[in-house]
Amino acid sequence: MAKSSSDTAAPKRGRPGYDREQVLAVAVKVFNEHGYDATSVADLSATLGLTKSALYHHFESKSAILERALNDALDALEAVVDDATAQHSLASDRLRAIVRGAVRVLTEKLPSVTLLLRVRGNGDVETSALVRRRAFDQRLAAVVAEAQKEGLIRDDVDAAVASRLIFGMINSVVEWYRPGGPVDPEELGEDILRVSLDGLQPRRA
Amino acid sequence: MAKSSSDTAAPKRGRPGYDREQVLAVAVKVFNEHGYDATSVADLSATLGLTKSALYHHFESKSAILERALNDALDALEAVVDDATAQHSLASDRLRAIVRGAVRVLTEKLPSVTLLLRVRGNGDVETSALVRRRAFDQRLAAVVAEAQKEGLIRDDVDAAVASRLIFGMINSVVEWYRPGGPVDPEELGEDILRVSLDGLQPRRA
Numbered sequence: 001m002a003k004s005s006s007d008t009a010a011p012k013r014g015r016p017g018y019d020r021e022q023v024l025a026v027a028v029k030v031f032n033e034h035g036y037d038a039t040s041v042a043d044l045s046a047t048l049g050l051t052k053s054a055l056y057h058h059f060e061s062k063s064a065i066l067e068r069a070l071n072d073a074l075d076a077l078e079a080v081v082d083d084a085t086a087q088h089s090l091a092s093d094r095l096r097a098i099v100r101g102a103v104r105v106l107t108e109k110l111p112s113v114t115l116l117l118r119v120r121g122n123g124d125v126e127t128s129a130l131v132r133r134r135a136f137d138q139r140l141a142a143v144v145a146e147a148q149k150e151g152l153i154r155d156d157v158d159a160a161v162a163s164r165l166i167f168g169m170i171n172s173v174v175e176w177y178r179p180g181g182p183v184d185p186e187e188l189g190e191d192i193l194r195v196s197l198d199g200l201q202p203r204r205a
Numbered sequence: 206m207a208k209s210s211s212d213t214a215a216p217k218r219g220r221p222g223y224d225r226e227q228v229l230a231v232a233v234k235v236f237n238e239h240g241y242d243a244t245s246v247a248d249l250s251a252t253l254g255l256t257k258s259a260l261y262h263h264f265e266s267k268s269a270i271l272e273r274a275l276n277d278a279l280d281a282l283e284a285v286v287d288d289a290t291a292q293h294s295l296a297s298d299r300l301r302a303i304v305r306g307a308v309r310v311l312t313e314k315l316p317s318v319t320l321l322l323r324v325r326g327n328g329d330v331e332t333s334a335l336v337r338r339r340a341f342d343q344r345l346a347a348v349v350a351e352a353q354k355e356g357l358i359r360d361d362v363d364a365a366v367a368s369r370l371i372f373g374m375i376n377s378v379v380e381w382y383r384p385g386g387p388v389d390p391e392e393l394g395e396d397i398l399r400v401s402l403d404g405l406q407p408r409r410a
């Protein structure tokens with residue numbers, strides 16, 4: 001990997017007094033920019049301006065950092081589905097709550113969700129994350145299938161494909177959404193609901 | 206990167222008589238599985254069962270392989286927009302043709318489009334590809350904005366956001382579509398058109 005560029009450089013203040021969360025945030029940023037496999041512990045410690053042993057004080061290994069980041073993203077996404085399940089008995093209402101909640105998690109935890117969405121399954125940590133992600137995707141597909149039975153989702157589109165398209169649209173947000181940019185995250189959630197349920201075409205009365 | 210696993214191993218027949226296209230196909234598969242940066246020329250030659258010099262006979266460098274794959278994907282995607290522009294004067298018709306055509310290119314050239322969508326801009330080849338991709342995205346956004354003026358796209362969703370959501374949905378297909386699987390690529394294009402324009406909710410008469 002190339003030497004750390006200015007935009008990945010850690011803020012000078014507080015150095016070397018990073019806490020665990022700050023180390024995590026910088027590491028995830030570097031992983032997203034250069035790829036996890038292409039990033040060495042030496043790259044991370046250079047970017048952070050920490051010695052390797054200071055870095056190991058916070059995390060025992062590079063894969064421990066990855067594991068923590070992926071679990072953060074998965075915990076937050078699973079909580080969205082758990083909450084929606086607890087709060088709504090109709091699948092159609094659960095689906096709406098999940099779409100809004102998933103967009104909120106993506107925009108709030110953009111770096112760790114970006115990392116999660118790029119996981120390919122190399123190594124144990126990535127494999128475990130993929131297993132959790134597949135289980136999560138199956139829960140989503142089940143809600144979409146149930147919402148289709150309730151009549152919220154048209155029956156001429158396969159429920160599994162519909163689920164992949166809705167959440168594909170949501171996941172694509174990590175590719176372009178930038179916190180503090182012109183797009184309001186709340187409004188984005190409503191736009192995605194509107195586009196996925198009502199479509200982009202104006203409905204004629 | 207880990208040693209080549211059995212599923213990336215090149216077919217034994219014909220070895221070492223690979224042609225350039227076969228070398229390209231195997232290399233793109235390895236890049237997608239392990240990441241471009243994490244793949245060395247030694248990894249590629251080991252997976253192909255070729256000596257490095259035999260590999261260099263086909264491509265002068267690892268980045269030449271990447272460049273060729275990214276250009277293949279970009280050429281095909283740009284051709285879709287060029288054709289739609291030549292054939293349809295209404296932006297609404299162009300948009301429909303572009304959605305169908307983009308899904309066709311994604312499913313036909315899945316490996317090289319997957320590689321393109323994961324490019325982060327490390328190095329000259331990736332940077333050039335990102336520049337072309339941004340120009341392509343701007344052409345799409347312009348078609349969506351024009352289709353909105355024609356009344357095809359509802360005016361309560363920002364045209365730039367609408368464009369990102371439609372093509373985000375399309376791009377997400379690379380994450381799960383598998384050639385020869387249960388999902389027909391033509392039908393998928395129609396589903397994406399239906400979902401993005403009409404929405405998933407049944408229209409009440």
